[in-house]
Amino acid sequence: MLDPVTLAVIQAGLQQVCDEMDLSFSRAAFSPVIAEADDRSDGIYDAVDGSLIAQGSRGLPVFVGTMQFSTRHIIERIASGLTKPPEEGDIYIVNDPYLGGTHLMDVRFAMPFYRQGEIFCWLSNTGHWPDTGGAVPGGFSASAISAEQEGLRLPPVKLFKKGVLQDELWQVICSNIRVSEQRIGDVKAQAAALLVGAERLTTILDRYGDGTVRAAIAEMRRRAARQMEANLRLIPEGLWTARAHIDSDGVVNEPLTIALAVTRQDGRLTFDFAGTSAPCMGPMNSVRATTFSAVYLAMRHIFPDVPMSAGAFEPFEIVNIEGTFLDAQYPRPVSGCAAEVSQRIAEAVFAALVAALPDRVTAAPAGTSGNFGLGGHDPERGRDYVMYQISGGGYGGNADHDGLSNGCSTIGISKAPPVEIMEQTYPVLYRRYALHEGSGGAGEHRGGFGLDYEIELLRGSARASFVMDHGLTGPQGALGGADGAVNRVEIITPEGTIVPEHLSKAQDIPLNPGDRVRVRTPGGGGYGDPARRDPASVAEDVRLGRYSATDARRLFPGLHR
Template sequence: MTELDPLSIAVIRGRLEQIADEMDTVFERMAFSPVISDAWDRADGIYSPVDGSMIVQGNRGLPIFVGTMQYTVASVIAGASEVRQGDTFIVNDPFAGGTHIMDTKMVRPFFYRGELFAYLANTGHWPDLGGRVPGGFGAAATDCYQEGLRLPPVKLFSGDELNADIVAILQTNSRLPDDVLGDIDAQATALRAGETRLTELLDEYGPDQVRAVIDALRERSARQMRSYIAEIPDGTYSFVEEMDNDGITDEVLRIDARITVAGEELTIDFSHSSPPCQGPMNSVYAATVSSSIVAIKHLFPDIPINSGIFEPITFVIPDTVFLNAKPPRPVAGCAAETSQRIITAVMGALAEAAPDRVPAGSSATVNNLSIGGVREDGTPFVLYVFLGGGYGGHPAGDGLSNGCSLMSIGRVQSIETLEQRYPLRFRKYGLRDGSAGHGRHRGGFGVHFEFEFTAAEGQASLLGDQAKTAPVGRAGGTPGQPSSPWFRIGGEQVALPMISKGENVLLRAGDIVCLRTPGGGGYGPTAERDPEAVATDLEHGYLDDETARRIYAHTA
């Protein structure tokens, strides 16, 4: 057995994380799609050669992707009859450890001196792979076949030789064929960069010692997670989140999270949630599990991310609920909408058990907006943007304004980038007045995102949520404001048929798109807010005099 010392464990852990981070950086810098290069909608990681379980994730990748990718790698292992040095698989099937069709994974076996040591994998959001609407976010899709091209694990590279036939299929099915080739190159190069660095690490420390450290890190994370769970009082805790609708039928979808704590073990039961839905708000098993882990990591952020954190947690997600959908259910809203409400449901249940660790409700929608069309020069475009919102106030302070989503979905592309790349002109991008919930610690503010469309014609689709139910206040705080999107078509303001969802809205030059995201809920009674904090909010324009008097009894 390899002897390990604390210094070696720390150094090798740091090197493994650095390898994943370098893969992230290479992918980001080379990607053609701005949603990857500018908005960071991607992730990289290293996975077990035995079962695909997570070894390490990059610090800058989306946590939900790294969690789901272990299921993707497992599907590659299960389906591949043979893997060789230089092979790389591509897969975007949501039901093979994915999220939605646009999130495209590549998986590369890593060999050291002829022995399979690990798998390297990454995910990037490709802006278009076909489907009923540009960008793939069809709010009225009734099956996954309407959402775009779906690939099971197939070998894109054999011995580092690109399979041109698969590339041709991908390009033929995309409205942006040139971007497809660029993003393939970026993802594949990132994996090869990881291969180079991991080889250097094994050359320096040897495969036995590195493997021993990987095992030790997994055991440490599992032990640390168990110790944190043991701090939560035994019992069953529950919370229900309600999503606006499924995009087809205007009826709420219930996410019923019931968490049972028993010593060092924790069970999350979603079996009382709504059944599979007709529209695209279904989730897949991998995304539901990963979203739940993201929620738990909000409470225990210092636990290193690897497969060990999953060991003390049991999931009950039958296929009779919309959180474990099977083909041919549509799932476009899984990754960026339903996943966030899973996070808030789990955090809501944990708030009963550990109220001093859980903030008030936060913005839990990114308002997936996609617009497709043709520029004046005849080139096609597909715009995809997602937005931040307000975080909930928490025991230690106010919530963050315009924060990234709870699933850590990167960052909003800059106005300059969007105006340069797409036919639009911004009218306003700033904090949304009055959106924050009040309390001892107020919530953060959502954003007001408004632009004028400048091309002759385009097709717009929006797949959002949280327009009916606002982020909750906690410990006596008030809720934030819900989402509020609208379009102005031909000078007339138009609401979407499903309030937060709609597809193929015809835009012409001069039409306006406005997205207003939720503000976070407040934490604690308003009477306990520090008068100096109220005065500071007045000074910064976050409050007006009337609201300060009415809510906080503040007088100048």
């Protein structure tokens, strides 16, 4: 029988393997979105069905489900003969959204890990490539109506065979993406991270033995399931409902609705999406893997103590996504699924469960990753570039305190790359980088504030594209709290200021030197009745310029007590 100390050491060891893969990937990558923003994740997956064994604590939570699904698809395609079987040293590349993915820019590598000639498990990672081709630099085509307009789509194929990069396949990939000469650094970093994982995992297996580690993995899964089931008993039995809305799909300027009914019964939680909008024409569809992962990560936010394991998801059932925009089928465009739709799914989960678990669930966070792609030519350096800007926003207030300001997105730990790095790498100047004052929703505990930044193009010409959300309605307040402020995007030129028709979605906007883009991201929703807010806290916010005195008197009637 496996003793508790050995189990704990092996569990921590597997987590450390994934953490080291994450750090290796970021430190060796060339692209700021990986090297600085940490838009990546690494994990260990079961050899039989691809289920999650461990994932890095520094990786994006949204990939917790998607890499599990994509690894499973690879295993199934190998078994069916659609994909060539592996040999030791092979690494598969895949970014097909419909095979357990997200959007095309999230490129996944998967490597079988062998022990004594047999696959013990799979090591897999995902990295956000700045460009994978398509209609616009960066891949965030707000007006795309098919997957082909979003970029190069790769089924699982061997990019490395027995450790050797396949040059012919690599040349095909390079011929279909922008600034391809810069991708080789990211590719080598991504592959090297898997090799680091293999080396560290070998050390653990050599020390404890394959049988002991297998037993520990099985026990970790059982315990994660039991721990999640115990947490679910904190939720009263019953039905909890909520709705969340996408501004538009980028093509048809009408909102999309996510309808959610959560039922807690017999130790399980059922997430029913009946009544959700049908598949949309533009890129705000979600694929099944991302939809499931969004539910998983929302529950991880609520119960962060449950270890990362496939067992943590066993008490969940997700139903009635078929025929909705949360279960996109080829060739529906999906560039907004991972960074935008997934966050609105999480928002619906929070809104449904906040009344059931008021001490654990927050008001809605900003709910957008602020995807801003800029592509052009830098005449001073004589080269093309693709810049991808991710940005933070306000978190929702909660039972204990105000929401965090300028926090990372709900789906991950990705942070905005440092301004200094961006200005050194691209021909831009940040004219402003500050909090979006006043954007936090009023409440007993107000929402956090979003980000207010302004970028000027210094030289050359460029094209800007945006796939964001919450430009029409702000993040939801909870238990009487007010909604957070909306997302605001402006393009400032000598001819005037342009606001996109779809508010925070647009593509191919031409920029010339001196033109500027200003983005003000949403604040989080407020929690609780604003009249109950401590007047001293309101006075402190006014003193720091977070709200004007006039707005404070209007938003927080408790000042008159």
